Amino acid sequence: xxxFQSLLTKQSIFxxxxxxxTIDFRLKMLQKLEDSIRKNESKINEAxxxxxxxxxxxxxTTEVGYILFEISHIKKHLKKWAKRKKVKTPQKIFFYxxxxxxHKPRGQVLIFAPWNxxxxxxxxxxxxxxxxxxxxxxxxxxxxxxxxxxLEDLISEIFPEKxxxxxxxxxxxxxxxxxxxxxxxxxTGSASIGKKVYENAAKHLTPVLLELGGxxxxxxxKDANINVSTRRLVWAKFLNAGQTCLAPDYIxxxxxxxxxxIKALKKEITExxxxxxxxxxxxxxIINEAHFDRLQKLLxxxxxxYGGESDKEKRYIAPTIVDxxxxxxxxxxxxxxxxxxxxxxxEKIEDAIRFVNRNHPPLAxxxxxxxxxxxxxxxxxxxxxxxxxxxxxxxxANINLPFGGVRQSGIGRYHGKxxxxxxxxxxxxxxxxxxxxxxxxxxxxxxxxxxLIKKALK
Numbered sequence: 509x510x511x512f513q514s515l516l517t518k519q520s521i522f523x524x525x526x527x528x529x530t531i532d533f534r535l536k537m538l539q540k541l542e543d544s545i546r547k548n549e550s551k552i553n554e555a556x557x558x559x560x561x562x563x564x565x566x567x568x569t570t571e572v573g574y575i576l577f578e579i580s581h582i583k584k585h586l587k588k589w590a591k592r593k594k595v596k597t598p599q600k601i602f603f604y605x606x607x608x609x610x611h612k613p614r615g616q617v618l619i620f621a622p623w624n625x626x627x628x629x630x631x632x633x634x635x636x637x638x639x640x641x642x643x644x645x646x647x648x649x650x651x652x653x654x655x656x657x658x659l660e661d662l663i664s665e666i667f668p669e670k671x672x673x674x675x676x677x678x679x680x681x682x683x684x685x686x687x688x689x690x691x692x693x694x695x696t697g698s699a700s701i702g703k704k705v706y707e708n709a710a711k712h713l714t715p716v717l718l719e720l721g722g723x724x725x726x727x728x729x730k731d732a733n734i735n736v737s738t739r740r741l742v743w744a745k746f747l748n749a750g751q752t753c754l755a756p757d758y759i760x761x762x763x764x765x766x767x768x769x770i771k772a773l774k775k776e777i778t779e780x781x782x783x784x785x786x787x788x789x790x791x792x793x794i795i796n797e798a799h800f801d802r803l804q805k806l807l808x809x810x811x812x813x814y815g816g817e818s819d820k821e822k823r824y825i826a827p828t829i830v831d832x833x834x835x836x837x838x839x840x841x842x843x844x845x846x847x848x849x850x851x852x853x854x855e856k857i858e859d860a861i862r863f864v865n866r867n868h869p870p871l872a873x874x875x876x877x878x879x880x881x882x883x884x885x886x887x888x889x890x891x892x893x894x895x896x897x898x899x900x901x902x903x904x905a906n907i908n909l910p911f912g913g914v915r916q917s918g919i920g921r922y923h924g925k926x927x928x929x930x931x932x933x934x935x936x937x938x939x940x941x942x943x944x945x946x947x948x949x950x951x952x953x954x955x956x957x958x959x960l961i962k963k964a965l966k
Contacts, residue, residue: 519643522670555654561793604941613641615691626652636927717920722870726756729877737876738772744900749792750847758850868916
C-alpha cells in the first residue's frame with residue numbers, strides 16, 4: 509500500500525468512526541484554524557513576499573483577511589445552513605408521510621491549489637470542506653513553496669493527518685494523488701491540467717469542482733466614465749502583477765474613446781504604482797523564470813505603447829500596454845496571466861460581443877458604461893461565470909455571490925454558503941407511517957383504482 513493510499517484509508521476510517529463530524533466539531537475546527545491563521549499571520553506574509561513579492565497590505569486584503577472574513581461568515585451561519593429541511597409531501601399520494609432534505613458530507617476530499625494566491629486558494633475550499641464535515645488532503649503548488657511550507661506547518665500543528673493533511677511535492681505527487689479513489693476532487697488552476705484531473709476522476713466517477721481561467725474581457729463603451737473606469741481597471745489588472753484568474757485580460761474600447769482611455773491608463777499606472785514600478789512596494793513579481801519567459805515571448809512582435817521593461821533576475825515585468833494586437837497573435841490566443849494589457853478598439857457594441865464570443869466563456873466580463881440598455885444587451889448575448897458593471901474583480905469580495913466559471917473556465921461554484929454546498933451530498937428522506945395502508949397501489953389493478961390514481965395525479 510502506498511503512503512498516499514494509507515493516508516486516504518486513515519482518513520476514511522476516521523471519517524466513519526466520527527459519524528460525519530457534528531456541527532459543534534466543525535465549528536470548533538474552524539475556530540482552531542482561525543486562531544492559527546491569526547497566530548501565524550506574519551509568517552504567512554513573509555512567505556507570500558518571498559514567493560510573489562506581495563506587500564503586507566495586498567497579502568492581507570487578498571489572502572489572509574479575506575479568509576478570516578470567510579471563516580467568520582461561515583461560523584455565523586453554519587448551524588442554520590446545516591439543518592435538516594422539511595419539504596412538502598403531497599398527501600393525496602403519500603398518506604401520513606413526511607419528507608426531508610439533509611446534507612451529508614462527501615467524505616475524503618482532495619484539494620489542489622495554485623501558486624498565484626497560494627494561501628487564499630488553499631484555505632477557501634478547505635473552509636468549505638470542514639464546514640460540510642469532510643476530511644481533506646491538500647496539495648499546494650510547488651511553485652509557491654515558501655507558502656506551502658507555512659501551510660504544512662500550520663495545518664500539522666492543529667490537525668492530525670487522519671483529519672487534514674498538507675502534501676507537498678511535484679507534479680508526480682499530484683498524479684499519484686489523483687490516481688486514488690476520492691469522494692471529491694477540488695482543483696484550481698489551468699484548463700489543461702484541469703482536464704487531466706477531470707479525466708482521472710472520471711475513472712472512479714468522482715465528483716469534481718474545477719476553478720479554471722480564461723480571457724476575461726473589459727468592454728469600455730463610449731459613454732463610460734473614463735477616469736473611474738481606468739482607475740479600477742489598472743488596480744484589477746495589475747493586482748498581483750496580473751497573476752489573477754479574474755483579472756481583465758484585455759480591453760475592448762469604443763474607437764471614439766480609445767485615445768482618452770490609453771492616456772488615462774498611463775496616468776493611473778503612474779499614480780497607483782509610481783514612476784518606477786520596479787521600486788513600488790505595491791507591485792508584485794512574476795512567480796518564476798518559466799512564467800517570466802512565457803510572458804516575454806508573448807510580447808514579441810507587438811506594438812508596446814507603455815512599459816515593456818523587465819528584469820529576469822528580479823522576476824519583474826513592468827505594467828505594459830499593447831496596442832491592437834492581431835486576433836491571431838499568441839497574446840490573444842491564451843490567458844495572459846501577467847502585467848500585459850492589450851487594448852483593442854471596436855465600432856459597434858455588436859463587434860465587441862462577437863470578439864468576446866470567439867473565445868470560450870470566461871470567468872468574468874467587465875462592462876464600463878452608463879447605459880443600462882447596453883449593459884443588458886451585452887448580458888443577453890454573452891456567457892460568463894459573472895458579469896460586472898463599472899468594476900472588475902470586486903465581485904469576488906461579496907461572500908454571498910457564488911464564484912465559478914462556465915465549462916472551460918470552470919465547473920461548479922464556491923465561496924460562502926456555496927462552499928458549504930459544494931462539499932456535501934444531498935440525501936432525501938421519506939418517513940412513511942404504517943398505521944394506514946390503502947390498497948390503491950397494489951395489484952390487482954382495477955378500473956376504479958385507475959380512476960382514483962388519475963384524480964390523485966391531477
